[in-house]
Amino acid sequence: MSVKKFVVGNFDDEAVLFPAVKKVRRAGYKIHDVFTPFPIHGLDKAMGLKDTSLHVAGFIYGIAGTTTALSFITWALTIDWQVNFGGKPYFSLPAWIPITFELTVLFASVGMVLTFCWLCQLAPFIKKDHFNPRSTDDLFVMAVECTDKTNEQEALAFLNSVGAKDVSVQYRETGWWLGRYDQETVRYGKKVEAV
Amino acid sequence: MSLLRYESQVRPPIVDGTKDYHQVTEDICRPVEAKPSRLWWIGFLISVGLLIFGIVSVTMEVMYGTGQWNLNKTIGWGWDITNFVWWVGIGHAGTLISAILLLFRQGWRTGVNRAAEAMTIFAVMCAGQFPIWHMGRVWDAFFVLPYPNTRGPLWVNFNSPLLWDVFAISTYFTVSLLFWYSGLLPDLATLRDRAKLKWRKMFYGVAAFGWTGSTKHWQRHEALSLVLAGLSTPLVLSVHTIVSFDFATSVVPGWHTTIFPPYFVAGAVFSGFAMVQTLLLVTRKVLGLQDYITIEHIEVMNKVIVLTGSIVGIAYLTELFMAWYSHVDYEWFAFKENRVNLNSPYGWSYWLMMGCNVLSPQVFWSKKLRRNLLLTFFMSILVNIGMWFERFVIIVTSVYRDYLPSAWSTYYAPTIWEVGFYMGTFGLFFTCYFLFSKFFPVIAVAEIKHILKKNGESYKEKMNVEEEETVEEFAHKNLHDDHH
Numbered sequence: 259m260s261v262k263k264f265v266v267g268n269f270d271d272e273a274v275l276f277p278a279v280k281k282v283r284r285a286g287y288k289i290h291d292v293f294t295p296f297p298i299h300g301l302d303k304a305m306g307l308k309d310t311s312l313h314v315a316g317f318i319y320g321i322a323g324t325t326t327a328l329s330f331i332t333w334a335l336t337i338d339w340q341v342n343f344g345g346k347p348y349f350s351l352p353a354w355i356p357i358t359f360e361l362t363v364l365f366a367s368v369g370m371v372l373t374f375c376w377l378c379q380l381a382p383f384i385k386k387d388h389f390n391p392r393s394t395d396d397l398f399v400m401a402v403e404c405t406d407k408t409n410e411q412e413a414l415a416f417l418n419s420v421g422a423k424d425v426s427v428q429y430r431e432t433g434w435w436l437g438r439y440d441q442e443t444v445r446y447g448k449k450v451e452a453v
Numbered sequence: 454m455s456l457l458r459y460e461s462q463v464r465p466p467i468v469d470g471t472k473d474y475h476q477v478t479e480d481i482c483r484p485v486e487a488k489p490s491r492l493w494w495i496g497f498l499i500s501v502g503l504l505i506f507g508i509v510s511v512t513m514e515v516m517y518g519t520g521q522w523n524l525n526k527t528i529g530w531g532w533d534i535t536n537f538v539w540w541v542g543i544g545h546a547g548t549l550i551s552a553i554l555l556l557f558r559q560g561w562r563t564g565v566n567r568a569a570e571a572m573t574i575f576a577v578m579c580a581g582q583f584p585i586w587h588m589g590r591v592w593d594a595f596f597v598l599p600y601p602n603t604r605g606p607l608w609v610n611f612n613s614p615l616l617w618d619v620f621a622i623s624t625y626f627t628v629s630l631l632f633w634y635s636g637l638l639p640d641l642a643t644l645r646d647r648a649k650l651k652w653r654k655m656f657y658g659v660a661a662f663g664w665t666g667s668t669k670h671w672q673r674h675e676a677l678s679l680v681l682a683g684l685s686t687p688l689v690l691s692v693h694t695i696v697s698f699d700f701a702t703s704v705v706p707g708w709h710t711t712i713f714p715p716y717f718v719a720g721a722v723f724s725g726f727a728m729v730q731t732l733l734l735v736t737r738k739v740l741g742l743q744d745y746i747t748i749e750h751i752e753v754m755n756k757v758i759v760l761t762g763s764i765v766g767i768a769y770l771t772e773l774f775m776a777w778y779s780h781v782d783y784e785w786f787a788f789k790e791n792r793v794n795l796n797s798p799y800g801w802s803y804w805l806m807m808g809c810n811v812l813s814p815q816v817f818w819s820k821k822l823r824r825n826l827l828l829t830f831f832m833s834i835l836v837n838i839g840m841w842f843e844r845f846v847i848i849v850t851s852v853y854r855d856y857l858p859s860a861w862s863t864y865y866a867p868t869i870w871e872v873g874f875y876m877g878t879f880g881l882f883f884t885c886y887f888l889f890s891k892f893f894p895v896i897a898v899a900e901i902k903h904i905l906k907k908n909g910e911s912y913k914e915k916m917n918v919e920e921e922e923t924v925e926e927f928a929h930k931n932l933h934d935d936h937h
Binding site for chain 1: 473474475478599605606607608610611612614616617620621624627628631632635638639642643645646647658659660662663664665666667668669670671672673674675676677679680681684685687688691695698899900902903
């Protein structure tokens, strides 16, 4: 496993973090990730992350639930074992709506949560690295990945100049626990990097 | 011109005091990291005692059958189903606060949603006990599930409201649990990263699922919360609707009513908010969280209580009117003789219900009384007594005297084991709540931080200063700017 080098800057105000993210990207640095104690709306856009399609997955799971409920009840009560309940038709759709609805919600919710955990690689006994334990308390931690071309002293100075309170160089072994979404970020301003 | 004062539209702050993010973490994590107080131990041990009483009562019922309860020929549903509906109803406030108020962008929900969601889960756990143990041969409880069996397979009756209940309650429990736990992940990570003791590091490390606070994770987390809220909103309405179908789809006078679904849902929210008040008034005091669960929260919830209490009142009067207007003798008898008539065997319960649920919450029209903590606490208990009696009235007074006078039952009063079972669910509920308040943050830490800059007291003051200028000043300043 190779070891990667990161330049890590801590910010204590999201109002400073936002322009900093833009400046760092414009300068051509590759932001590995920004760890924040709470969701900051718009930060994903500023970092150039794609929208999540988790809700589409939820819709598909929901439809699967609807289909499962309707087809199973239809099969069980009209084909497999017909029971005459007070002369009512075997195919009594209105009476099946409650269970169909509940299964739609159940499938969508369980499916979405499992997909969420899978995508974010979250599960019990998993340990991940987020560079500074205070990023779950009051700090916004930006980790910039150093490539062969990166001058780490320049990078440290640059993070300082955009408002980071303290900066450091950290080394991490690469692996899935560092996240797998670097291919999702669209780096922009590649031309600026040359300058 | 001074009349045209430009007034601030800013609402009162939801987080009191001057706080930064770290202070929020400290305040909410302190009770979790400190040793439990003597008060906590006393409450916890009383709850465990009640739970043991409940276990003994249920054991008696399982060993000797439902004959241990005083159910009789026409009153097949007594205390147990009353308690079931009551607990399910209490659960509704949590989902209302966490899901519906999220969709309506009500910032104040952040202070109370975590505890309310926990309450939902525990209340649904308690509710589930009643139909399960009421089955008598509880070892056959899995018969309610549609599994391939050797009896045909003979499937469950998907047309039956009782089966709808099985699906509704279990779905509700599962979805509430997922919603609650996914919201807890970031806060558990906060506790993990603060932990000094080894067992804490391990416990919260496992519980936090390796949450890091990565932006991509937050983005997905937000999407997940929003969709789960969207799903939970119709779900919570459906659950009490389906519970009301247990009664409404029957042909029993007093049950056979189309008004039941909205009436039950309003009643559920009403009793749920009362229970949230009971718990939070104690929690904020004992854990010292008055800055987060402020008097504003209490007041807003009291407004919900007076609103839903009045909806319930209208429902009571509507069903009474419809019973008379329907010209169905049995229907009118159930209302006039079994309920309204104070001299009938259960007349007292109807008027107790009316007094607790319809009359007493009306005190909350007064702002002063809405902000009175002692009165709020007293009212929250009163409302829950009233809502328990609502279910008792619906269930017992409808079935004890219906079509055939020869089948009218004798007076029904619970045995010690029925009471014990009910007390036992209180034990279960409070044991869970005490453990929750000890090991989990009772307020959503990340969500409070998220709204802090918008709704914190110190930040609001700054905004108010800017906005407190007259139109004249505003116009003058802007004109001035234009000239330059």
